[in-house]
Structure formats: structure tokens, C-alpha cells
Amino acid sequence: xxxxxxxxxxxxxxxxxxxxxxxxxxxxxxxxxxxxxxxxxxxxxxxxxxxxxxxxxxxxxxxxxxxxxxxxxxxxxxxxxxxxxxxxxxxxxxxxxxxxxxxxxxxxxxxxxxxxxxxxxxxxxxxxxxxxxxxxxxxxxxxxxxxxxxxxxxxxxxxxxxxxxxxxxxxxxxxxxxxxxxxxxx
Numbered sequence: 001x002x003x004x005x006x007x008x009x010x011x012x013x014x015x016x017x018x019x020x021x022x023x024x025x026x027x028x029x030x031x032x033x034x035x036x037x038x039x040x041x042x043x044x045x046x047x048x049x050x051x052x053x054x055x056x057x058x059x060x061x062x063x064x065x066x067x068x069x070x071x072x073x074x075x076x077x078x079x080x081x082x083x084x085x086x087x088x089x090x091x092x093x094x095x096x097x098x099x100x101x102x103x104x105x106x107x108x109x110x111x112x113x114x115x116x117x118x119x120x121x122x123x124x125x126x127x128x129x130x131x132x133x134x135x136x137x138x139x140x141x142x143x144x145x146x147x148x149x150x151x152x153x154x155x156x157x158x159x160x161x162x163x164x165x166x167x168x169x170x171x172x173x174x175x176x177x178x179x180x181x182x183x184x185x186x
Contacts, residue, residue: 007159011175019090040069071146109170124151
């Protein structure tokens, strides 16, 4: 088994012992986009509860957690091989942490690692602007903006761990951290 980590390496060691763990499993209805939205809304609401004392702060934190959660879960659903998706989330020291594990095929893994290497080698804000411009003149329908927005606009810290085995399946573990504002401007 080989292991490759891209991004913020120490995030792979983050503890989720104080958080929530959800598992999405294939079933008769199959995992789809609606599961991403429902699951990310649930995570955002649950993780933002401690900040309910300030309506503006709670709304801001719920939005930030919801956006990050939705992006990670959507990617897991979109690019996964059949099987479960394991999601862990917690808030520790004013930081939201989330980990998503799923299986992808070797071809998808290779392409994704190339994208990440390119993405992590330049300023995310600059790359986000270039991607927005490229999407404006392209008919491809692909966006590629979610992870870039998290890195550039939300200052998310992220890691991607690829673990390969002898078959065509690669276990992808995506971990993200997001500093939560402790005051509100509203």
C-alpha cells in the first residue's frame, strides 16, 4: 500500500474524537446530489449550535461550515466508486474540522492529484480569477471553482491523502480546517 499526501500534511493527524461521524451508504435510492445538501445542512446546523447566542455570528458560521461541507461531500459523491462515504466533523478551539473518506478509481486519483499539484503551486486567489475567466469563455460545463473558493475566499486549510492498494480503488481522505470568527460584523 502506498500513501501520498498533498496540502497541509499535519491535518491528516487531526483528531475527531469530540465530533460527529456520519456514514452515507449506497442503497436502493443511490447516493446523489440531494444527499450532499441535506448532509451539509445538518453538519452546519449541528456545528454552529454553540454560537446561537448571536444570530449574526451563528448565521455566518453556519454558512461557512455549510459551504465547506457541501463542497467536500459533493466531490465525494460525484467522484466516488461504489461504497460508503465516511464524514467526520467537529469544532475545536474556534476551528471547524472536517474529514471525508471515500474510494475513487486509480484514473480519477491520478487526474485529481495533477489538478491539486497545480492548484497548490500558485496563489489560490490568482488561480480562482483565472478559472472564472476560463469558465466564462468555455462550453465545457465544468466549474472547478469549489475548492479554489474554499482556499482563496474562506482561507480553508486542506489536505488530501491518497492510499493505493493492489486493486484499482484508491482511498481518498480529504481533511479541511476553517477558522471560525468569534465576533460578528452584523
